[in-house]
Amino acid sequence: MSSGLLIVVSGPAGVGKGTVVSLVREKNREVVFSVSATSRKPRPGEIDGVNYFFVSREQFEEMIRNNNLLEWVEYCGNYYGTPKDYVEKELEKGKIVLLEIDVEGAQNIKKQYPKCVTVFIKPPTLDELRKRITKRGTEPPDIIERRMHRAQNELMHSSQFDHIILNDTVKKAADRFLEIICVERNKLTQISGK
Numbered sequence: 001m002s003s004g005l006l007i008v009v010s011g012p013a014g015v016g017k018g019t020v021v022s023l024v025r026e027k028n029r030e031v032v033f034s035v036s037a038t039s040r041k042p043r044p045g046e047i048d049g050v051n052y053f054f055v056s057r058e059q060f061e062e063m064i065r066n067n068n069l070l071e072w073v074e075y076c077g078n079y080y081g082t083p084k085d086y087v088e089k090e091l092e093k094g095k096i097v098l099l100e101i102d103v104e105g106a107q108n109i110k111k112q113y114p115k116c117v118t119v120f121i122k123p124p125t126l127d128e129l130r131k132r133i134t135k136r137g138t139e140p141p142d143i144i145e146r147r148m149h150r151a152q153n154e155l156m157h158s159s160q161f162d163h164i165i166l167n168d169t170v171k172k173a174a175d176r177f178l179e180i181i182c183v184e185r186n187k188l189t190q191i192s193g194k
């Protein structure tokens with residue numbers, strides 16, 4: 001996998017992955033973030049090219065046809081996928097590349113890059129997760145139910161991940177994540193003898 005470190009972070013939608021990841025990126029400037037493409041409409045405050053590359057379904061399907069994506073899924077009626085070029089180039093440069101994707105995507109990436117490090121962020125309870133999704137106020141009730149159903153499924157797969165982080169507070173979760181990055185980075189340095 002070249003000299004970089006690929007870290008895949010997953011966990012139920014609404015668990016607060018984005019907030020934890022933002023804090024991690026603030027504190028460790030070596031970490032670069034892969035912006036996914038999606039056909040979902042932007043939520044208020046989301047910026048094209050920062051949160052996601054927002055594209056139409058047709059544009060996304062063209063990316064699939066052109067083999068521009070490392071992996072992709074269809075989730076609650078929208079496409080999500082990881083642009084291949086960016087990840088490969090940053091890994092070549094030796095960067096720590098972070099992907100924030102769903103569990104299916106994480107499993108997919110692990111098959112392609114067995115040396116990647118997978119991290120699962122879990123909510124304190126399912127009730128707490130429901131509160132967090134509802135509080136966000138951006139999803140209609142039927143989508144909330146679909147997301148909760150999927151969350152239960154995803155939690156069942158958490159034991160397949162290399163690391164599990166409980167997101168009780170964002171600060172604690174981010175600190176734990178930073179430790180994991182440090183440990184994995186050191187392992188890699190020792191293996192490659194750098």
Ligand code: 5GP
Nearest residue numbers: 012013036072073080081082100101102105
């Ligand atoms: P949301 O609509 O809440 O931003 O994201 C929904 C789900 O899609 C989340 O679990 C998120 O991690 C996942 N996701 C975002 N980007 C990607 C991607 O590129 N690939 C995959 N497989 N899942 C993604």
